[in-house]
Amino acid sequence: MRLALKLLAVLVVGTALGLATTWLSVRWFSSSRISDGPWKTNLLAGSAQSGSYWRAAVAIHGLFALNRSESAYYTADTDSDGGRLDGRCRYEMTGPEPQARWWSITAYGPDDYLIPNPAHRYSVSKTTVAREGDTTIRVQVGGEAGGNNWIPTGVGRFSLTLRLYNPGSEVVTNPAHAALPAITKAACT
């Protein structure tokens, strides 16, 4: 009886440890994550790697994502100073316009859903953004209603996703050094 209990304990702990180390190793292994300022992207998404290990990693990081030449995805959950993006603050996103056939920047809540708001605004895009000069964008993220260049964020934590459809060559060849807008905290309530 004691032996059976001991074996059961060994089985349970072994399974738990097995699951935990698998999860950690796959995540670590697939840390093909690269940073470009506050923007992070994963080179694994949409890639056609063979082997069970790669497949598990790809499944975690974006099943059925588009290949990078078709579309590149960057996400930011911090501002350019490394502070966690917080819906109680207002941010200025400024910098060069992303290079792509079409691009958009969309806010998501902690549950990965779009953030409900009365204005039904979820993103700014190449079509809707108002530019400063030819190539510079300035977008208000969070805070009070801010017109055309405004992305509402609610009051909780949030993240931003930058999508580049048919990205420019620098994004494809040198994704860590693509010219992307900075995210600066302006004020908090």
Place this chain on the structure above:
Amino acid sequence: MHMAYEHLLVFGVVCVAVWLLVIYFWPRIFLLVFKRAILVTGGGDGPIPINTLYTEPQALFTDPLHPPAGASKLWTTGVNHDTLVTAGWLDLRNGPQILHVPDMAGRYYSVQFNDPSKNSNFAYVGKRTTGTGAGEYLVSGPRWKGTVPGGMTQIFSPNNSVFVIGRTLVESDSDLPAAYALTKQIQIVPLTNPTSNGMGSQHLFEDACGSR
């Protein structure tokens, strides 16, 4: 002491076994979840039959936070607010299927062909790869040996199962009806008469397209 070594051995074996099982089954479970979202749950109008394409309704694009009752959560989790989505699951065991795309008039779009067994994209139709003119693309399975009807481009699928995902750009709210009208015309029809000289099947195909 002897006992302790045995326990350690069992412990090690369990750890490694769990590791291998997770690595092997994880992607397959993800795959089943997606397959289920298409063929069993669907986007709100019930299951999406095999070898058909479902077009995201305009209402879901406008208000992505309130999906139709019964829609799979995969239609609304982490979705973009840029493109109307087309999705379907192909089974090529009984012959090729034909993807029909209308003249997209310069609009950005892509149709992605994915081999679900490897999660690898093996072909794209769309602005970047094939342009935005109208076209017919014959998607054939690995064992199909037939004649491709005239005017069609063949897409060789490495697998008889194919996951198809289309994305059509919606530039702004006022652009939505135009984008939807085009997206709705991205359709899949079977190659009805693979032994004909091409004219026959082409004709049948156009009938099938016209009735939509």
